[in-house]
Amino acid sequence: MRSAVLPDHPKRIVVLEFLFAESLAALDLTPVGMVDPDRYREWIGYDNPRFSQVVDIGTRQQPSLEAIARLKPDLIVGVTFRHAALFDAFERIAPTVLFNFNATDHHVNQLDHALKLFDTFAIITGRAAAGKKVEQNVQTALASDRARLVAAGLAGKRLAVLQELGLQDMYWAYASNSMAGGIALKLGLSLWPNWPTKEGTTFVSSEDLLKQSDMHVLMISATGPEVGLAQKLNSPIWRYVPARRAGHVALVARNIWGFGGPMSAIKLSHQLTEAMLAAGRGDAPSIR
Numbered sequence: 001m002r003s004a005v006l007p008d009h010p011k012r013i014v015v016l017e018f019l020f021a022e023s024l025a026a027l028d029l030t031p032v033g034m035v036d037p038d039r040y041r042e043w044i045g046y047d048n049p050r051f052s053q054v055v056d057i058g059t060r061q062q063p064s065l066e067a068i069a070r071l072k073p074d075l076i077v078g079v080t081f082r083h084a085a086l087f088d089a090f091e092r093i094a095p096t097v098l099f100n101f102n103a104t105d106h107h108v109n110q111l112d113h114a115l116k117l118f119d120t121f122a123i124i125t126g127r128a129a130a131g132k133k134v135e136q137n138v139q140t141a142l143a144s145d146r147a148r149l150v151a152a153g154l155a156g157k158r159l160a161v162l163q164e165l166g167l168q169d170m171y172w173a174y175a176s177n178s179m180a181g182g183i184a185l186k187l188g189l190s191l192w193p194n195w196p197t198k199e200g201t202t203f204v205s206s207e208d209l210l211k212q213s214d215m216h217v218l219m220i221s222a223t224g225p226e227v228g229l230a231q232k233l234n235s236p237i238w239r240y241v242p243a244r245r246a247g248h249v250a251l252v253a254r255n256i257w258g259f260g261g262p263m264s265a266i267k268l269s270h271q272l273t274e275a276m277l278a279a280g281r282g283d284a285p286s287i288r
Contacts, residue, residue, distance in 0.1 A: 215242065
């Protein structure tokens, strides 16, 4: 969804999703207003100083129309699944663009989709050339991580990327069409589960992992470093998971964002590579 006429070079941009705040920073632009700045600093963290003076305009779910109007923006950018119902109200304030956050084709992974969104966003903001450089930096970073894995003898290995949920033996697993799935493909790894889902994630249990031999498991933590991997794997089921018995489980620090833009993709690639190398060395806690 977009207004019929957009400014050629918008100067006062309001962003309603972290993806676009991050993308503006990557393009060396600063919005006049953004949603959830505290959560951006916590979850994304890219170029935080740039956003220190940016006006807080509410939450991603409930942006404040009054706060947006006071900023007199010349462009408002959001996502259809959150903001379509507010499109007419936004348009009365400023030209508006709402992007589809996920690809309509579930066989397109979120990495490719996010880079396509970024390319369009760079054109809309008049920063197409800068956008091409950012995209090249992403490809270079992923290629570098892939080379490290190849050198470590991990090319083609199977892995699962789990997000802790605070539930006993239950996790989100990133599916093949997620950002993690796209990055795994670029890194020359084979992600499990290898099928797409609507949101790019699916629930799995540690019992499901019992059936997966010869697989590395990377677990994104929901806690701070005070809770180590050994404590997280301290359940009767985990003792018999092949990945744990082989020492091929590693922890990824919390607050890694799997739904972001190019800079989040680079960060996620580096984190997964480091965790994969740790899991490949068999750094997982010993079974007692």
